[in-house]
Amino acid sequence: MDKKEVSKILHQIGVMLELRGENPFKARAYYNGAKKIEALDEDINQVVREGRLREIPGIGATLAENIEELVMTGQLSYFEELARDLPEGLFDILRLPGLGVKKVSKLYRELGISNLGELEYACIENRLIELSGFGEKTQRKILKGIKTLKKFQGQYLYANIIDYAIKIIEIIRTWPEVKKAELAGSIRRKKELIKDIDIVVVTFEPEKVMERLIKADFTEEVIGSGPTKTSVRLKEGLNLDLRAVKPDEYVYALHHFTGSKEYNIAMRARAKNMGLKINEYGIFRDDKRIECKDESEFFKTLGLTYIPPELRENMGEIAAAENDELPELITREDIQGVFHVHTRYSDGVDTIPELVRACRERGLKYLGISDHSKTAFYAHGLKVSDVKAQWEEIDALNAELEDFYIFKGIEAEILPDGSLDYSEEILKGFDFVIASIHSNFNGTEEEMTNRLLKAIENPYTTMLGHLTGRLLLSREGYPVDIYRVIRACAEHQVIIELNANPYRLDLDWRYCKYAIEEGVLISINPDAHRISGLDDLNYGIAIGRKGWLTKENVFNALSIEEVKAYLKRRKER
DNA sequence: GCCGTTTTCGGCCCGACTGTTTTCAGTCG
Structure with missing residues (x-):
């Protein structure tokens, strides 16, 4: 236990x-x-x-x-x-x-x-x-x-499933008849919500593999079972689809079962135009299979550059791959620091020095502290005196730190009228200000949008926090015209947060591309309330990749010096 | 049920908002 x-x-x-x-x-x-x-x-x-x-x-x-x-x-x-x-x-x-x-x-x-x-x-x-x-x-x-x-209903948070899915696939890989096993489906595409676990297995003895799956400890109930495909309900409640293929079918099967459905439809149409046919067993010209040793060759055969699984959503990636215009997606190694971290001053668990150490252990070079502002009583939001005490502590720490920098920030509450809840005097003392909504969600789309627009126009707003306030699987975001908000951020040079908390992942990746096209910078923020929350960064990066982000679009892929210069420039404009 | 120890009993965070009331209980963060 x-x-x-x-x-x-x-x-x-x-x-x-x-x-x-x-x-x-x-x-x-x-x-x-x-x-x-x-x-x-x-x-x-x-x-x-x-x-x-x-x-x-x-x-x-x-x-x-x-x-x-x-x-x-x-x-x-x-x-x-x-x-x-x-x-x-x-x-x-x-x-x-x-x-x-x-x-x-x-x-x-x-x-x-x-x-x-x-x-x-x-x-x-x-x-x-x-x-x-x-x-x-x-x-x-x-x-x-x-x-x-x-x-x-019937959906699960990626973050809550991924470890379990990995555990299962590792068990499957130990079965002697299994030559190879890989996660496919929405997990491989790193979707924020998952309905089931898809696994492709390479074997010469599919019946034995199916038999093992049916009798496995993690299996609760068999939904359907044949020689190549078995569906079971797992003890955790969700379904597992296991597909067994021969070694020479693996590449095509993995591609097919990775999906998405919409992407597969578009890919099949493309193949048809080229006089080819694709399915889970191969790429065929006149019933003769074209051999591909891996997915890169698969794409090459179709006249495309490699499309990372995260992008396979039929949102323009096929055309981009055709023109060799796919972005080089952001990776964990590109991330240099983090913003939006809470400390014990408000509702966080750890102290600033503890967080600094944890960041350094994770190879990060800077930390942007942003506790809750004074209106957030429930989260022990910082009074003006607390803010000043925190500034002093940060100044003292920065004086001692080498190769690391702490930025002074705040997660300021956007009040119902769109204003922020500190005076200008205090706001201008921060290195950065994240403006977020935490209460009064009940306005109309027009009201909520105007509220955000006013906060974006505020000269002290550096970033917009979790744009819609959604909590996956439990709360829909408040209604807001996201395109208008993105355009306003572009106009006022406000960075948009991609909140990496697996329940938020807000800005939704479906809008990232629009934000990029409008020239908005995105900051992948852990919104951590304790040290372990810093690792939510990985969920944010996965979603950022789904949103076509490159390191050029990501604010916290900048170096310390670049961030300092950016914030200075912004203050002086 | 926990805590403190000038307390072994009495207090435990609290303000805004909503929807219900007709002065406030319940929910939320």
């Missing part, structure tokens, strides 16, 4: 206690415990073994006992006891925006609603408005929330 699982169960206990109407502070103690365990920077099993749980602030006698039981036995009687009284469906209902434990528990107790289906039906029947505290608008909001949930 790892700390993530432990943390999740503690959190669920907190929710269940609230649903039962018990002392809210008791629930909070469990939430807090869950957080503390999640943030633990060592192995939970070892902490338990050495009896050091109680040394963690926030873990008292009861929590320690519960965690010990959980880690030692893999289960927790207290948790199971609570779970017996509460239908699982209530947790789904809780995910709807606007519904918290009080309302959910009221729905359950007074209307007997215990899952999303029942709730949707009750809304359609107009039964919610009978309840005090509920009305017409709540009912509409719930229906909208259910619609969104349904839309996301």
